[in-house]
Amino acid sequence: MPGMRRPLYRDDALVLRVQKLGEADRIVTLLTRQHGRVRAVAKGVRRTTSRFGARLEPFSHIDVQCSEGTSLDSVTQVEARDMLGRRFLTDYPRYTAASAIVELAERLTPVEREPAMRLYQLTLGALRALADAERPGTLVLDAYLLRAMSQAGWAPALRDCAVCGEPGPHRAFSVPSGGVTCLNCRPPGAAHPDPATLDLMSALLVGDWAAAQDTEAAVQRECAGFVAAHLQWHLERQLRSLPLVDRREPA
C-alpha cells in the first residue's frame, strides 16, 4: 500500500550465502539469532561505491536491519560485528571447511523464519574457531557436522548398539543402521573402524578437544569419512561443498 511503512526488524546474523541478482544487487541468505534463516535483497552492493557491500560477504557476523517484503525482505542497515571470513580467506583449507559449515546450516533450516537459535550459536562458534585458527580446521568441521546432526536428531550411536540398545562398546559401524551395532544386529557390509576413530567421534561430539587433537592423522581421516557418510545418508541431497573440502594442513 502506498505510504505504508514496511515493518523493520533488527537482529544478529551470520551471512551464509551471497548470490548475484540483476546488475548490481545481491540476495543474501542469513542465519539470524531470533528469526531463523532469512533471505533478503541487498541493493547496489556490487557497485564499488556501496556502503555495506563489504560487510555482506559470506561468513560475516553482522548486526543487520531488514524491512519485511512481500516475497523477499530488504537489507536496510548493516554493521560488522566480526568479519570472520576475512580471517581465514588466506587459508584455503579453512575456507573450504567454512563453506561446508554454512551449507549444512542452510540445509538444516529448510523453512524460513523458523527460529534456530541453537544452530545459530553452533555455527557462529564453528566459524569463530576457524577464524581463530587454534584448532585444526578439519576437526572443527567434523565436530560441527556431528553436533549439528545430533541437534537435528541424527546423532550416530557411538557406544550402545544403534538397533537394539545392547550396551557397548561395539566394533561394527553401519551408516544405514545409525552407528555402532552389536554382533547380532550387524548388517552385512558393516565397517569395522579403528576403536580410536569411534573415540575421536565421541570426543568431537562432546567437545573434548584435548583428546581429539591427540589423535593420529589416519584416525582423523577415517573419522572424517564416517562423519561424511553418516551426514549424506540423512540429507536428501549431498552437500556440494563437502567433496571440495581441502584437507591439506596449511604449510
Place this chain on the structure above:
Amino acid sequence: MYEGAIQDLIDELGRLPGVGPKSAQRIAFHVLAADQTDIKRLAAALTRVKEQVRFCVQCYNVAEEDSCRICRDPRRREDAICVVEEPKDVVAIERTNEFRGRYHVLGGAINPLEGVGPDNLRIRELMARLSSGKVTELILATDPNTEGEATATYLALMVKPMGITVSRLASGLPVGGDLEYADEITLGRAFEGRRTL
C-alpha cells in the same frame, strides 16, 4: 501468460542472467514494436556470436580466430600472466593501460556452495602454461570478493612452489565489488600497487 511466439520470447529472455519476468516482458514487447531491420540486426548478432566467437586456445579469452588479439600480439610480454575470472575483466584491465603481458581467463571463481571447485575452472590449463618456464610473474586479478579471494589464495598455494612471483591487486579495490565496476583510475592504481604474496 501470452500465447505462442510472444510467450516463447518472454520465456527465453527470462532465462538470461539479470532478466526478471517483468524485464523479459518489457523487452519482448519492445521487440514486437521495434523496426524490422533493427530486430534482424539483433538476431544476426546473436547468431554470429555463437558461430564465430570461440575461446582463445592459450588464454580462454573470447577470440574470432584460434588465438585472441592479445595472444597474437608479438609486443605483449610473455613472461607475465594476469589471471582473471571472465573475459569482461580482460576488457576492464585493458582500459587501464597498465599491463603489457598476457591473460588467463579462469571461467569463474572457486565457489564450493555452488559446487565449483578448482577442477571446474581452467586451472589445470594455467598450470600447463606456467610449466613452460617462460612465465616469471603471475598477477591475480580475481574479483575482490570472498570467492575471488579464495581463488587467489588457492592459486598462490599451487604456484608459489614453482618459483614464480605471485602478486595480488592492491586492496584499494572495494571489497565485495565486481572488478568490472571499478573505474579505470582505481583499477589502474590497484594494478600499480599490487603486492607480492
